[in-house]
Structure formats: C-alpha cells, structure tokens
Amino acid sequence: MDVLELARWQFGITTVYHFLMVPLTIGLSVLVAAMQTAWVRTGKLRHLKMTKFWGKLLLVNFAMGVVTGIVQEFQFGMSWSAYSRFVGDVFGAPLAMEGLVAFFVESTFLGLWIFGWDRLPKKVHLACAWAFSLATAASAYFILAANSWMQHPVGVEFVDGKPTMNSIGAVLTNNTALAAIPHTLAGAFSVAAAFLVGVAGWHLWRKRGASDEHREVWRSSLRLGGWVGVVAFAVLAITGDTQGKLMFEQQPMKMASAEALCHTEKPASFSIIAIGDVRGANCEDVKTFTVPALLSFLAHNDFSTEVKGVENLVGEYQAKYGSTYPDDPALGELAGQPIDYVPNLPVTYWGFRVMIGFGAISAGIGVLALWLTRRGRIPAGRWFPLMALGGIATPFIGNSAGWIFTEMGRQPFVVAPNPTGVEGMWMFTAQAVSKLTVGEVVTSLTTLTVLYLVLGVVELYLMRKYVRGGVDAVMPPAPSSSKEDSDDEALSFAY
Template identity: 50%
Template sequence: MDALDVARWQFGVTTVYHFLFVPLTIGLSILVAVLQTLWHRTGNERYLKLTKFYGKLFLINFAMGVVTGIVQEFQFGMNWSDYSRFVGDIFGAPLAIEALVAFFLESTFIGLWIFGWDRLPKRLHLASIWAAAIGTNLSAYFILAANSFMQNPVGYRFNPTTGRAELTDFFAVLTNKVALVTFPHTLAGSFLVAGSLIVAVGLWHVIRNSDSADTGAYRFATKFGSWVVLISSALVMFTGDIQGKIMTDVQPMKMAAAEGLYTTESPASFSVLTVGSLDGSRELFAIKLPYLLSFLATGDPNGTVRGINDLQAQYASQYGAGSYTPIIPVTYWSFRFMIALGMAAAAIALLVLWTQRKGRTPTSKWLLRAGLVMPVLPLLANSFGWIFTEMGRQPWIVFGEMLTRNGVSRTVSLAEVLTSFTAFTLIYAALAVVEFKLLVRYAKAGVPDLTPAPEPVDTDDAERPLAFAY
C-alpha cells in the first residue's frame, strides 16, 4: 500500500459519502417547491403542512451536504495536486460559476425562504423556494460538466511547455454530450431518492397513526411520492439507455467491463451473469440474452460491441505498455446493483399505490418494513452508479490524457494521507449519526400544527423577530 492507494480510497469514501446527501437535496428542493405551489394555488392547509414538514427534512439534508461537500475541493489540492495542475484551467471555470452563481443563488434564497414565512408576500416567498431549487440544480449541472470532462475531454488543447490542459472552448465543455445526458439521468435518480423518502415517511404515519387528524395529508404524500418514484424510474431507464450508447462511443472499455465482454461480438448478448477467470482475461461461464447488448450499446440489435481484450490491445498500442482494464468485478456488479436497487424501489412504490386503491388504508407490517427500507434502495443505486462511472474510467483520471497514478501529489507521504483519511472518516461517521437522528426525530414528529401563536401585546412590527418556520 502506498500514498496513491490511500488517496484513492479517501477520495472514493468522501465522495460517495457526500453523494448520499446530494440526490436527496436535488430532488426534495423541487418537490417541496411543488407542494408549496399546490398550497399557493388551492389554499388547502394540508399542502402547507407537508411543505413545512418535508421542507424541514430538506434543510437538514442540505446543511449536511454543504458541510461534506467542502472537503471535495480541498482534496484536489491536498492529494491530487498534479491532477489539479493539469486540469485547473478547465475545472476552474465551471466550478467557479457553480460557487459564485448557483451556490449563492440557492443559499441566499433558502435563507429568504426559511425566515420569510411571515415577512414576505406569498408569491415572493414561493418564488424563493423555486429560486433555491433552480440554484441547486444549476449547481449540479456545472459540477457534472466538470466531471464529464474527465470522461470525455473536449474544448481544450494540451500545452507541452507547461504540461497542462488549456481551455479553448468553454461552450464545448458545458455542452459535452456526456454532461448533456448525465444531468437528466442524475436528476431522475435524485427524484427517485426524494420520492422514496416522501413515501417512507408518509407510509409510516399512515400505518402507525391511522386515526390522526392529518392522515389525509400523509395519504396524499404516499401517493404523490409513489408517482414521483414511478415516473422518475421510467426517466432513469430512458436517460440511462441514451447514456449507455454515448458511453459505448466515448468509453468503450467501460461498457465492455460493465458486461464482462472479453471478446468483440456482433451481435452482442447482454450478460445476466458472467463468471470470469481470476486474471480477468476471459469468460468461464455466462448466462446471456441474445442481441440485447448490441441494442443497448449501439441502437442496432446486430451492432458490434468491442471486447475487453481487443480494447486492451488497442490502448497498449496507442498509449504504451500497461493495463488499461478497470477492475472487472467492481464495474460488472456495481452496474447490476445500480439497476436492481432502482427497480426494487419502483416495485415498492407500485405496491404502495395498489394497497391504497379506492380509499383503502394499508395495515401490513411487511409493507411498512418495505417502505422504511425504500429510501435506502435508490440511495445505494445512485452510489453504485457513481462507483461504476468513476471505477469504469480507470486507470484514467482524465480519459486518454492522464493516468490516475500520475495525478497524485508527489510530496504527500503515506502517513499524511492516512492521517487525513482517518480523520475524515471518523468525522463523517459522527456526522452520519447526527444526520440520521435528526431525520428520524423530525420525521416521527409529523406535520406541524399551524395554529398561530398569540401576538405579543404592544410590540412594534419593526422590533418583531424574524419568523423562523422551524
């Protein structure tokens, strides 16, 4: 084990941990805005209760996401300084815009939304949550545009004098075809997570507190969340299909590794289960569906999909001797876990809708258990999706331009990386406990009581404290 191995583990752990909060924040920001819009248009009090209820969970998650996200930028300078030096001219532009425009937009208007319930006009207050939600999604796009450069470098030239990639076309970076499909795919996955949380919390209250005066609000929440899950599942599959075809075009090794496809096939079969040799060079046993992989990868049932061994030979000839094959079991199984977990969440959502048909009230403890597990499924699916995306690119940190081993900081020792890795892991573990307890505590508390508190006597309006909704 050397500093490179630990630096990779640290970046992987902190990035996956941070991404546990990102999809929930992205999805809930829009869904809370939708709930408040329903209240604004109908005046129905249950929508206001649900807005404040799920808005509280959104704020807890948003705060934790901000805290854990700060570490990502520090890691580029600490452990990956050579990589930062190489792509700094490219990464600097989208990340600067993300911080100066998108993040400030969402953070400013979230503040107005939190403290403006009794101060701002209803329309302006509603506009605040929509502005915050738009900022959150813009932030995601700029970050994904930067990441997409690592998958498919565009809009740059390499300067051999400085040894750096220099930006030549910022519009090309923002319109990278990988970014254009990754963003809607990530957005759909985020709605899948957020919808699952809405279902889980609402279902718990429907089953455990069926005689509550707010049962109608919870029943609406479970149905609303279930439809969000089902629609977003369909969008995930649709965008994922497009993403698979683009991936085959720009990173054919990743697609081959995802399928355990060792030799070029035309037509190519989709692997239901493949067992390979220990050295990862050939297939020993496989269960396959004919023609499906060709269609998924190329759009043609008889299309050609290149295999791992043929691509390895091409890359060795093109880039020099060495292994250009990712860790096959990681890419193969993370790809399948991503799909299976997302489909499981959709199945539970369908079951929840079925149990509430024609005004029925679900009572099954097994359904309750499935509902409580439901948010974890798409959350893990998102995580496995990113593990597949990043591990499938290996050994490249910037595909075709820089190997991961060449991006690590040269002056950081193994002991220093181990120290920061241990410290971050312990801090993140503590934050995970805090996040979980806060979410459970406020989820169990239920929707708020909207009975207005009595106004203090003889208090000048200018001296009245800001109204904090939570």
C-alpha cells in the same frame, strides 16, 4: 497500501458520502417548492403542512450536504494537487460557476425562504422556494459538466503541455454532460420519491386505526412520491440508454467491463448475471445468463453491431496510449512499469447491476404503494411500513453504485482520452496524486472517515427526531402580536 490507493479510497469515501445528501436535496427541494405552489394556488392547509414538514427535513439534509461538499473542494489541493495543476484552466470556470450559484443564489434564496414566512408576500416567498430549488439543480449541472469533461474532454487545446480551454460552450454542452445531467436529476427525484413514500407510508400505517387530522398529509405525500418515483425510473431508463451508446463510442473498455465481455462478440449478448470469478480478463471460469444480441442494441441501436471485448481492447489501448507508464520520477515505483488498462471487473460488472436492480426495486415499491393505498385504503400488515421504510435505501444504493461504476470504469485514467479529440489529451490516475507520505494520507483518511461517521449519526438523529415528530413538530405556534414571539416562530421552523 501505497499513497495512490489510499488517496483513491479517501476521495471515494468522501464523494460517496457527500452524494448521499446531494440527490435528496435536489429532488426534495423541487418537490417542496411544488407543495408550496399547491398551497398558494388552493389555500388548502394540507399543502402548507406538507411544505413545512418536508421543508424541515430538507433543511437538515441541506446543511449536511454543504458541510461535506466543502471537503470535496479541499480534496483537489490535498491528495490530487498534480491533477489540479493539469486541469485547473478547464475546471476553474465550471467550478466557479457552481460556487456562485451554490453560495450566492442558492444560499441567499434559501435564507429568504427560511426567514420569510409571514414576512414576505406569499408569491414572493414562493418565488424564493423555486429560486433555491432550481439553483440547486443548476449547481449540479456545473459539477456534472466538469465531471463529464473528465469522461470526454472537449473544448481544449494544448498550451505548454497543459489543456487550456478554448470554448466554455463546448465544455458546458458536452454530449456526455447533456446525457449525464437528466440521468442524475432523475436519480435525485427517485431518491426524494422513495423518501416521501417511506416516511409517509410509516406515518399513514401508524395512524391507521385512529382519527388523524394529518392523515391527508401522509396520503398525499405517499402518492406524490409514488408517481414521481415511477416517472423518474422511466427517465432513468431512457437517459441510461443514451449514456450506454455514448459509452460504446467514448469508453469502450468501460462498456466491456460492465458486461465482463472478455472476447469480442458480433452480435454481442447482454449478461443478466454471472456465476464465477469475473476478476480475470479471459473469463474462462465465468458462466453467464445472457440475452442474445441485446448488448449490440444498447450499444448501437441494432442487433448486429460488434462489441469489442476486454482482451482485444487491451492491445488497442496499448497501441494508442502506451504499454508502460512514462519514465517520470513523480510516478515513483510505477515509472516505466506496465499499464493495466482493465478496470476492476467485479466492481464494474456488479456495480452496473446493482445500479439497475435497486433502481427497479425502488420504482416497484412505489407502484406497489400506489396500488395498496388506492381509494383510501391503508394496508394493515406490519410488512407495509417495513417495506416503505426499507425502500428509502434502494435508490440511495443504486445512485452510489452508479457513480462508483462511472468512476472506476474509466481507470487507469483520471481524465479519459477522447477518441476523436485532442491528441495526447489524457491523464493517468497515477500521475494525478500529490507527493505525500503514506502517514499523511492515512491521517487525513482516518480523520475524515471518523468525522463523517459522527456527522452521519447527527443527521440520522435529527431526521429521526423530526420524522417521528410529524407535522406537529414543525408547524409554528399560533400567531402572536409580540415581535419576540414572531422571531421565535421563524427560528422554530429554521432549526
């Protein structure tokens, strides 16, 4: 492997790992705030127990998300310094906003929420919960605005050969971002919903034959997760359709790659599944099962639109963006070499289907769990907790596959060209990498991978510990008049 490929692997590994924590934090923080709201409004102990239990798991996941998120900031200076110099004027604003929200608003109110139990008035303490949960979503907004600019650069002009932002409003209201944000947030709620269904379903089944004072906690949690998961999938479908239409306009090669559509079709059929090797751009050895004209509808809301294939688009891309890399010494061996405008077709084609398929499975498990637990019922078969626990993984897989598809589908660009934007406003991935040696990248890649494996083991251990402990492991001890005991109570919940 060369430096470019190793750097891409490093960024991919650290990003996907970090994104395992992000959606659970976003979705679970809002649901915990909603649980606490129910407790403040009704005074029912069930809702307090739900807030304490799921809040404990939220804190474990939040801590891991912060640790892995900081590494993402370092990536821009480690392996992608050339990219950082190119886009720094644009990225500086949304990343600074994200930092302010994440490390000031979010962290401040989370700290007040952790240590404010029995110290702050109930409604003030509840306001802290909503403040940090909404700040978490706002933090995601700014990150997605920056990422969406890479997919569809707007609000810039060229100054001395570099993009300079001339409208922060255009960057933050980029139509690509406005479609990606609700889609990503719906994916986050899908993850949190599956987590509730899985853990609560396991506890509910485990205590099915005995009188359990916490049974209503698990039943309410499971049914909340089930309903949230169903609604989230509906939002994912709607926003995904919007993104598909934008992709048809902004990144036609990505759309063709998602369907392994090698030749232009009018109308274009939607491929359900392909049999054969989809790596070749001519698709001569691939047989697909399709739905006639559906891809045209997804692209343009009608059943007759022409959708260009990979082979046809290659010529157009060569005419617009060049057929060879610039003769730049920074590109090393790639300088002056032909540009391959075709993304990794197996990754884009199957990643798209894994995203949709596992999202649908997650929603299906939620619907089934709601049906099986209606009117106080608890399934007796051992398959039920296995299904519920296994269902936790499905939206995680779907979210990860969606991001891999999004990022891989725009290759060979790290900043994809805007067909109607500033002339020359793009950057090839090969131009973005730092001047490093293979040994240096291998060292950092190995170190981070091992470190993340250790962190993964720690998170799984802590999650398993508090999940198995149930409500009793997170409810504070009886109030004491001693100040020292009172401090222990707060710290017991925090840690």
